[in-house]
């Protein structure tokens with residue numbers, strides 16, 4: 001069943017308030033529904049206190065709400081609540097894994113396997129850990145269509161590979177990687193499997209058990225939640241053995257002046273006062289998305305991207321798009337217009353109220369591979385309409401006309 | 408589109424397609440890279456100083472029409488200037504782009520970029536070459 005778009009759009013105050021805006025940058029961050037804005041405000045107005053500390057009822061109520069959010073996020077990805085760690089965002093989640101797991105488990109000569117389509121958030125933390133441990137970094141290459149070159153996997157998965165960290169859905173190509181298959185093969189080779197779910201968790205149903213990974217990271221702000229709260233899911237057995245990343249209050253069992261012992265997961269990984277209100281509002285976002293239906297959202301994104309690519313192919317031959325064509329492609333369209341620079345294109349579209357992003361989208365290695373310093377990118381979400389895609393296409397035609405001497 | 412029509416004039420097209428001094432410089436006194444980390448645009452600026460003046464300026468890089476035009480015209484304008492004079496031009500250019508100040512006549516054709524002030528997202532594009540020049544002259 002298609003989404004009932006009008007009702008969905010009505011849920012987003014910013015969208016209702018700006019009828020002329022065509023917001024096509026949800027891949028960077030999504031807009032927020034009323035339910036999430038209200039959850040934030042309600043918590044601050046009615047139940048605010050620090051968590052896990054006070055013996056008074058207000059703090060207990062705040063703790064309950066925070067832990068309730070953990071349950072909701074666990075349900076959102078098919079996990080146990082003890083496996084859900086609240087962090088700031090995907091970047092922090094991946095740093096947590098790289099530091100807590102990587103520094104303790106990687107040795108000189110070990111290998112870290114990534115891919116050529118990774119976001120900087122899944123590259124730089126590994127660079128830092130590789131420098132300290134002497135581990136080496138390798139990458140799964142891409143096919144010309146922008147899929148993982150899986151034929152190369154067996155050769156790459158030597159016994160030296162101790163961790164495979166991979167993006168689930170590319171924020172540039174829209175490619176949905178066959179993570180379950182890679183995870184199966186990587187685990188058979190004895191490697192830890194980490195998944196960057198920043199783009200998949202907001203847009204498709206996720207069942208971490210079915211993915212077969214050890215860690216799964218995502219950001220709340222890309223899935224209708226507020227900024228400042230995200231999730232690292234870790235398989236219970238792996239978390240049990242994992243040393244802390246940050247130390248401080250809340251994550252301890254017992255502290256002496258010269259030593260301390262640590263709490264069980266997930267508290268072990270939540271040092272200091274967490275983003276309480278943000279986590280609670282993220283719970284509201286997950287409820288909201290589940291209410292709409294993650295499968296519906298995925299089908300909606302799919303329909304939009306197919307429609308957009310078809311029109312671009314047929315009506316704008318000067319536009320080059322990137323990423324695979326097929327069911328393994330989400331609602332992201334990175335493109336270039338002739339030889340024009342992405343900034344010039346995005347800036348011109350902005351004059352028509354069309355918000356697209358221009359740049360390397362934190363994926364410089366991928367852009368180097370594409371042979372471009374930057375691309376423009378339009379991306380879709382549950383509130384995006386076909387009419388907005390039409391306006392985008394018409395806008396691009398005007399831009400083409402405006403820059404006709406430049407192409 | 409009014410903002411764009413004011414900005415994307417013939418002169419930008421010319422410098423975008425045929426940037427001036429777009430080459431490396433043998434025997435440069437200073438060679439300075441500049442990047443815009445947010446978008447990945449980059450350039451390399453070469454200066455040859457002689458008798459306390461910028462005898463030659465050249466650059467290479469990639470970027471949008473605004474950053475290319477800015478670098479192209481800058482490389483032409485600073486030739487023959489002393490470093491303090493070049494820094495004074497930098498100040499005037501940035502005042503025009505960042506603060507929206509009235510374009511100084513010494514900026515010549517660069518005044519065509521004055522409209523960038525109204526396109527906040529592009530301020531960094533226009534100033535990339537100039538920030539690189541400032542770095543280069545510090546050396």
Ligand SMILES: Cc1ncc(COP(=O)(O)O)c(C=O)c1O
Pocket residue numbers: 027028089090091092119121122167169170171196198199219362
């Ligand atoms: C694939 C991917 N990974 C990681 C990130 C980083 O997310 P955040 O900035 O929320 O930490 C992003 C967001 O841009 C992303 O698209």
